[in-house]
Amino acid sequence: MTNPTFTRTTRTANLGNGQERRDWILSAGRCAVHIIFIGEARMTEQPDPTSRVWGGFVFGWHSQAPNGEGDKPHTNDCPHVEGGVCFFEGHTSRAEDLAAAWVAGGFNDEVIWAAAEQEMRERFIEPIDFQELMIRDLGDLGPDTL
Ligand SMILES: [Zn+2]
Numbered sequence: 001m002t003n004p005t006f007t008r009t010t011r012t013a014n015l016g017n018g019q020e021r022r023d024w025i026l027s028a029g030r031c032a033v034h035i036i037f038i039g040e041a042r043m044t045e046q047p048d049p050t051s052r053v054w055g056g057f058v059f060g061w062h063s064q065a066p067n068g069e070g071d072k073p074h075t076n077d078c079p080h081v082e083g084g085v086c087f088f089e090g091h092t093s094r095a096e097d098l099a100a101a102w103v104a105g106g107f108n109d110e111v112i113w114a115a116a117e118q119e120m121r122e123r124f125i126e127p128i129d130f131q132e133l134m135i136r137d138l139g140d141l142g143p144d145t146l
Helices: 092-104 109-140
Strands: 007-016 019-027 031-041 052-063 072-075 086-091
Touching: 019 109, 031 092, 031 109, 052 092, 052 109, 086 092, 092 109
Parallel strands: none
Antiparallel strands: 007 019, 019 031, 031 052, 052 086, 072 086
8 A cells, every 4th residue: 555556637728818727637646636827918018929927726625525524525426536526625825835846846746746646645644544553453462352
């Protein structure tokens, strides 16, 4: 469980009016970390679609089972988790900080993936490892204790 396979997906969508949406989705099958940024075209005399002001939007996660108190049912047809049934929660303040780091890093996607992988490990992987460790330790005490 310490080395699950993560699948990286990126999407770019033109929202019109010079707005662009970027999605980064790091999926581990039963759960996914999802980061969304929105870029606004700079207001210049000559509209320049390649020059955008980027802001955070959502830094969140999809999970087959609720992962925290704020998790809400997302949809029964979520494309980001196996089986499609999903709970979702996200934060905008963390997305703002990450968008700033991404821009400061020269739009380096590795900045995004590193944050997504850290979130995946802290939120989904390490708690499971901890549970497995507890079960193994209890198991070492002998079958009668379980
Ligand atoms: Zn979902």
